[in-house]
Amino acid sequence: MKFLKNFKSELTVESPGRINLIGEHTDYNMGYVLPTAIEKKIIFQFRKNDSPNKCQVYSTTFDTGFKLDLNAIEKSAIEWENYILGVLDEISKRTNKLEGFDCTIESNLPTGSGLSSSAALECGLAYGLNELFDLGLTKMEMVKLSQVAEHTYAGTQCGIMDQFASVMSKEGHMLLLDCRSLDYTPIPINLNPYKIILLNTKVSHNLATSEYNTRKNECEQGVAVLKEDYPEVNSLRDVTFEMLDCVRDRVSTTVYNRCSFIIAENNRVHEMAEALSKNDLVKVGQILYDAHEGISKLYEVSCAESDYLVEFSKSNEFVLGARQTGGGFGGCTLNIVHEDGVENFITSATKAYKENFNIVLEAFEVKPSTGTFSYTHKES
Ligand code: GLA
Numbered sequence: 001m002k003f004l005k006n007f008k009s010e011l012t013v014e015s016p017g018r019i020n021l022i023g024e025h026t027d028y029n030m031g032y033v034l035p036t037a038i039e040k041k042i043i044f045q046f047r048k049n050d051s052p053n054k055c056q057v058y059s060t061t062f063d064t065g066f067k068l069d070l071n072a073i074e075k076s077a078i079e080w081e082n083y084i085l086g087v088l089d090e091i092s093k094r095t096n097k098l099e100g101f102d103c104t105i106e107s108n109l110p111t112g113s114g115l116s117s118s119a120a121l122e123c124g125l126a127y128g129l130n131e132l133f134d135l136g137l138t139k140m141e142m143v144k145l146s147q148v149a150e151h152t153y154a155g156t157q158c159g160i161m162d163q164f165a166s167v168m169s170k171e172g173h174m175l176l177l178d179c180r181s182l183d184y185t186p187i188p189i190n191l192n193p194y195k196i197i198l199l200n201t202k203v204s205h206n207l208a209t210s211e212y213n214t215r216k217n218e219c220e221q222g223v224a225v226l227k228e229d230y231p232e233v234n235s236l237r238d239v240t241f242e243m244l245d246c247v248r249d250r251v252s253t254t255v256y257n258r259c260s261f262i263i264a265e266n267n268r269v270h271e272m273a274e275a276l277s278k279n280d281l282v283k284v285g286q287i288l289y290d291a292h293e294g295i296s297k298l299y300e301v302s303c304a305e306s307d308y309l310v311e312f313s314k315s316n317e318f319v320l321g322a323r324q325t326g327g328g329f330g331g332c333t334l335n336i337v338h339e340d341g342v343e344n345f346i347t348s349a350t351k352a353y354k355e356n357f358n359i360v361l362e363a364f365e366v367k368p369s370t371g372t373f374s375y376t377h378k379e380s
Contacts (some may be wrong), residue, residue, distance in 0.1 A: 034272055
């Protein structure tokens with residue numbers, strides 16, 4: 001794009017993707033999650049452009065960009081632009097300090113792969129503009145406004161996990177986050193001699209947004225029925241298996257299954273935190289396999305490709321456990337693999353996946369990493 005030639009950056013922001021070790025779809029049910037940022041990220045370069053309201057945003061990775069006017073922000077027909085526009089809209093509601101800026105974006109974070117490239121985009125933009133214009137937003141405010149932007153502009157009624165993990169993560173730790181109180185505890189993670197290997201199915205079944213919102217709605221249906229007997233229940237976070245069984249004949253099998261998955265998944269977050277603290281890696285692996293079973297059969301947010309890779313991992317003696325990570329319907333499986341078997345696992349999984357789905361798998365190691373950070377560039 002011509003208009004961003006000779007771009008001289010004033011500020012760089014590095015905004016990471018995330019993995020979630022356990023606690024899938026529990027965030028919007030006010031439960032617990034255990035995510036962390038990873039090294040794969042989106043890197044933003046920002047400069048003020050001396051205009052009161054004209055902005056330019058350009059992705060060097062996808063060689064595409066757009067111009068916008070801060071006084072006329074509205075939804076776009078182009079998906080990724082909405083993450084930017086939504087954040088600008090939310091920031092504009094909170095402050096009038098925003099002015100014209102230019103920004104370039106470069107990414108090594110695969111999109112549509114369950115690693116929260118959308119949260120990385122939203123939060124990185126909010127973080128950069130906060131620095132550039134001294135907006136005075138706290139990290140939590142940036143996390144929350146980015147989540148709202150996703151609701152209003154992208155149309156996904158997501159929970160808070162992705163934005164929280166992208167901004168708040170700590171190197172070498174998982175974040176045990178209570179999505180109701182937003183209290184969190186960094187849990188040290190040392191899997192040595194095991195590694196976290198992601199296998200990217202390279203599929204992202206496009207039902208994801210509508211099915212995601214449907215799942216949220218099904219959970220709410222469950223809560224409404226539970227509330228008849230237990231008025232104190234405000235979310236599935238407050239529900240036990242015993243309580244769910246009492247209303248079994250008043251909810252559909254689908255709603256029952258969704259609720260029972262969430263209750264079990266919430267419990268698994270605590271079991272996982274305990275297993276990590278005891279360094280019980282066999283247990284860590286077992287929890288992942290159990291979770292995938294629920295993701296696939298009860299919550300029904302998996303797909304043939306993810307199921308295949310998780311099943312395939314079970315035949316490899318170097319793998320302790322695996323499951324699909326993220327919102328679902330494709331994206332990546334997360335595998336705990338002994339360092340001596342990583343190469344063999346990746347090679348054999350790639351071959352088998354190609355034979356079955358005719359897709360070339362993308363495989364990479366991830367490490368629990370730090371959340372968003374920035375640095376400025378001195379005038380020369
Ligand atoms: C997506 C959403 C998150 C969370 C996960 C599932 O990534 O953005 O809020 O619900 O799915 O755990």
